[in-house]
Structure formats: structure tokens, C-alpha cells
Amino acid sequence: MGTGCTSEAEALAAVRAFCAAWSRLDMLQIEALLAENVVYRNGPLPVIRSKAAVMDYIRGAGPFEEMKWELLNISVSENIVLTERVDHLVRNGKSATLPIMGAFEIADGQIVEWRDYFDLASYRAQFAQEKGL
Amino acid sequence: MGTGCTSEAEALAAVRAFCAAWSRLDMLQIEALLAENVVYRNGPLPVIRSKAAVMDYIRGAGPFEEMKWELLNISVSENIVLTERVDHLVRNGKSATLPIMGAFEIADGQIVEWRDYFDLASYRAQFAQEKGL
Numbered sequence: 093m094g095t096g097c098t099s100e101a102e103a104l105a106a107v108r109a110f111c112a113a114w115s116r117l118d119m120l121q122i123e124a125l126l127a128e129n130v131v132y133r134n135g136p137l138p139v140i141r142s143k144a145a146v147m148d149y150i151r152g153a154g155p156f157e158e159m160k161w162e163l164l165n166i167s168v169s170e171n172i173v174l175t176e177r178v179d180h181l182v183r184n185g186k187s188a189t190l191p192i193m194g195a196f197e198i199a200d201g202q203i204v205e206w207r208d209y210f211d212l213a214s215y216r217a218q219f220a221q222e223k224g225l
Numbered sequence: 226m227g228t229g230c231t232s233e234a235e236a237l238a239a240v241r242a243f244c245a246a247w248s249r250l251d252m253l254q255i256e257a258l259l260a261e262n263v264v265y266r267n268g269p270l271p272v273i274r275s276k277a278a279v280m281d282y283i284r285g286a287g288p289f290e291e292m293k294w295e296l297l298n299i300s301v302s303e304n305i306v307l308t309e310r311v312d313h314l315v316r317n318g319k320s321a322t323l324p325i326m327g328a329f330e331i332a333d334g335q336i337v338e339w340r341d342y343f344d345l346a347s348y349r350a351q352f353a354q355e356k357g358l
Contacts, residue, residue: 136344167300174307193326209326
């Protein structure tokens with residue numbers, strides 16, 4: 093049950109399940125895959141610590157009408173899973189497409205650290221354009 | 226000699242060599258590891274195609290006094306290598322630290338596609354601050 097017990101197959105499975113849960117907007121499953129003490133580093137935005145704080149942030153960022161995490165590539169080394177994705181989302185009737193990579197550290201089948209890398213201005217510009225700005 | 230011939234070990238070795246070459250600012254080795262028809266997707270910046278165009282871009286982006294690609298995590302699946310890095314650099318006496326992930330597609334021991342993901346504004350702000358802006 094220690095943090096050294098996660099196999100590469102288990103780590104991959106956890107991250108694949110997390111991507112699938114996002115694509116269903118399955119908040120219960122997203123929450124289940126986060127460790128209590130998870131640390132979420134969301135690009136240049138402030139670091140968020142704890143499952144409760146991450147779930148508050150996710151709910152506050154939405155609600156999303158649609159979400160799809162398109163998984164381009166995924167690989168694992170020990171308990172670290174690296175992903176290359178395109179996240180597609182619709183929020184308040186506005187759609188955005190986000191090229192993104194993410195690193196996930198897994199312990200006991202849950203995500204203990206989640207680090208996403210993307211260009212924040214490119215993301216925000218898609219919402220601004222649709223408002224006519 | 227086809228593009229399907231690269232083993233995971235060869236793909237990892239090519240990317241490790243590329244990271245090491247950057248950390249020595251070894252332009253000849255950087256060039257040697259790029260395929261003639263390489264495609265370089267540098268975050269939100271314009272796509273660059275061909276080895277000659279990428280080398281022109283790299284030389285134009287510098288000259289760098291110092292560079293270190295700190296490799297936090299690396300993993301491979303087939304011929305795709307995913308990296309999580311912190312790139313440290315000094316240019317014109319100004320230093321910057323860039324949290325970044327990159328995906329590399331390898332064929333015949335060379336990089337045929339290189340895609341980096343990072344927050345461009347965070348990178349540029351480090352140079353702006355040092356100019357007193």
C-alpha cells in the first residue's frame with residue numbers, strides 16, 4: 093500500500109481512466125482518481141493543493157457543456173505517466189481547443205501530482221474572440 | 226532503414242543525446258540529430274519545417290551564453306518520446322527558466338517531429354523584467 097507499489101501498467105490505467113472520465117465529465121470518477129493530498133500545477137496558474145481544492149477549482153472553472161481529452165500520445169516510466177493531448181471543451185456556448193502536455197505521478201492507483209503545460213494566452217484568446225474582443 | 230525500424234531504446238537514446246547536446250550548446254550535434262524534413266512546433270509560435278530552417282531559427286534565437294535542459298522525466302512508447310523538462314538559459318546576460326514538456330518522433334535515429342509545450346508569456350516576461358519593464 094506504500095507509494096512504491098504502483099506498477100507501470102497500473103499508472104497507465106489510472107491516467108487513461110482520468111482522461112476518459114474528463115471526456116464524460118464524470119466528476120465522481122475524476123474525484124476518485126485524485127489522492128487526498130494531490131498537487132495540481134496548471135501551467136502558469138497558481139498551484140492548487142488537496143483533492144477538495146482541486147475539485148472546487150474544476151467546478152468553478154466550469155460548468156462545461158462538453159469536454160473531450162484527445163489523447164495523442166502516452167507513455168510511462170515507473171510511476172510517472174506523460175501525456176500529449178488536445179483538450180476540446182465547450183463552456184457557456186463557447187468552444188476552445190487546447191494543445192497540452194501533462195505529467196501525472198501515481199501512487200496506489202491515484203494521482204498525487206498533476207502538472208499540465210500549455211500556452212495560457214492561446215487558450216484565453218479563443219474565449220475572447222468569441223465575445224467579439 | 227524505414228521509419229518503422231527505430232526501437233524504443235534507440236528513440237530514447239536519440240532524445241537523451243539531443244538534451245545533452247543542447248546543454249553543451251553543441252550545434253553540430255543538435256543538427257545531426259534532426260532529420261532533413263523535421264517539423265518543429267514550438268508552442269504557439271509558427272511551425273518551422275526542415276533542418277535548415279530549424280537551425281536558422283535556433284541560431285537566430287541566440288546566441289545563448291548558457292543552456293541547460295534539466296530532464297525531469299522521460300518515457301517512450303514505440304517511436305514517440307515524451308519529456309518533462311526545465312530549460313535554463315542565459316542570453317545577452319539575461320537568464321530565464323522555462324518549465325516545458327516536449328514530444329519527439331524518431332525515425333532512423335533522428336528527430337522527424339519536435340513539439341514543445343510551454344507558456345510563452347511566462348518565458349517572455351523573464352526577459353522583460355530584467356530590462357526593467
